[in-house]
Amino acid sequence: MPLEKYIEKLKLKGYKATPQRRAIINALLMAKGPASARDILAEVQQEFPGVSLDTVYRNLHLLAQMGIAHQIDLRSCESSKFEIGGVHHHHLVCIGCGQAVCLDCCLVDASFMSRAEAQGYQLVGHAFELYGYCSSCQVHGMGVSK
Amino acid sequence: MPLEKYIEKLKLKGYKATPQRRAIINALLMAKGPASARDILAEVQQEFPGVSLDTVYRNLHLLAQMGIAHQIDLRSCESSKFEIGGVHHHHLVCIGCGQAVCLDCCLVDASFMSRAEAQGYQLVGHAFELYGYCSSCQVHGMGVSK
DNA sequence: ATCATAAATAGGAATATTCTTATTTATCGC
DNA sequence: GCGATAAATAAGAATATTCCTATTTATGAT
Numbered sequence: 001m002p003l004e005k006y007i008e009k010l011k012l013k014g015y016k017a018t019p020q021r022r023a024i025i026n027a028l029l030m031a032k033g034p035a036s037a038r039d040i041l042a043e044v045q046q047e048f049p050g051v052s053l054d055t056v057y058r059n060l061h062l063l064a065q066m067g068i069a070h071q072i073d074l075r076s077c078e079s080s081k082f083e084i085g086g087v088h089h090h091h092l093v094c095i096g097c098g099q100a101v102c103l104d105c106c107l108v109d110a111s112f113m114s115r116a117e118a119q120g121y122q123l124v125g126h127a128f129e130l131y132g133y134c135s136s137c138q139v140h141g142m143g144v145s146k
Numbered sequence: 147m148p149l150e151k152y153i154e155k156l157k158l159k160g161y162k163a164t165p166q167r168r169a170i171i172n173a174l175l176m177a178k179g180p181a182s183a184r185d186i187l188a189e190v191q192q193e194f195p196g197v198s199l200d201t202v203y204r205n206l207h208l209l210a211q212m213g214i215a216h217q218i219d220l221r222s223c224e225s226s227k228f229e230i231g232g233v234h235h236h237h238l239v240c241i242g243c244g245q246a247v248c249l250d251c252c253l254v255d256a257s258f259m260s261r262a263e264a265q266g267y268q269l270v271g272h273a274f275e276l277y278g279y280c281s282s283c284q285v286h287g288m289g290v291s292k
Numbered sequence: 293a294t295c296a297t298a299a300a301t302a303g304g305a306a307t308a309t310t311c312t313t314a315t316t317t318a319t320c321g322c
Numbered sequence: 323g324c325g326a327t328a329a330a331t332a333a334g335a336a337t338a339t340t341c342c343t344a345t346t347t348a349t350g351a352t
């Protein structure tokens with residue numbers, strides 16, 4: 001999806017289209033894989049040297065809450081990473097090195113929406129991650145089979 | 147499950163039964179709900195005033211990786227919380243206030259194990275959380291329906 | 293174009309989390 | 323019990339993340 005589509009979504013909810021915000025979305029669009037807040041900051045700084053880290057975090061979280069970006073929790077050892085666009089999917093994450101493999105499936109269906117509503121919740125998204133050790137990290141003795 | 151059962155599990159993998167570790171597991175056992183690292187620290191400090199925060203984090207992550215404790219990612223606004231014992235389950239988390247409601251279900255079955263193995267991964271656990279706004283946070287205008 | 297207003301930003305302070313290193317300690321074999 | 327050894331700890335440094343506040347800015351209405 002192109003940048004302007006995301007900007008439109010944001011405007012519909014009353015969020016503004018600031019240059020920094022555009023740059024952050026662009027950085028996500030150009031990223032090769034899941035990107036950390038640092039990665040995004042480095043990218044955005046090319047255009048806006050004075051951009052604050054807080055702005056990056058604030059926007060990444062906003063995008064995640066809007067369902068525009070997807071947040072991947074790497075569980076310790078590293079901070080969250082973010083991803084934008086593509087078909088909805090989840091990840092198999094290595095808790096040794098942080099590498100993430102895409103899983104082209106999602107178990108969450110409409111029934112969860114009503115389930116959440118029954119609790120008085122307004123659902124905005126979900127997380128699903130499998131955690132383990134990749135082949136490389138098993139070799140290096142970080143696995144659990146010791 | 148009693149403390150000693152968990153200690154046994156740890157020893158089987160070569161991890162030691164230190165007094166601090168026991169205290170941390172105990173704190174989790176006595177917690178009324180999901181507890182943050184701070185919560186655990188405060189509890190453990192009653193017995194070990196000099197315990198370091200690092201020790202708390204290290205052990206919580208170890209317990210999570212061992213499948214003994216369950217880590218709940220609250221998505222911004224607050225840090226992760228941890229929970230021990232009980233039947234395996236997941237949570238409906240409010241991204242406004244951090245409150246978590248238990249969901250007595252789990253969509254992950256054995257097929258995911260082979261799926262992970264096909265990628266060369268050794269699976270140790272998974273995360274599944276639904277995110278939204280609780281009724282109280284919707285009222286206070288933090289919801290997305292603006 | 294100008295104005296009013298809510299949203300966003302930068303900057304710095306406050307927290308939270310992780311990492312590094314030297315020291316201590318639990319565990320195991322004798 | 324005693325010693326060897328790997329694991330764990332405390333302490334503090336280094337990062338990461340969030341919070342607070344004053345200022346700037348995008349947007350919609352005039």
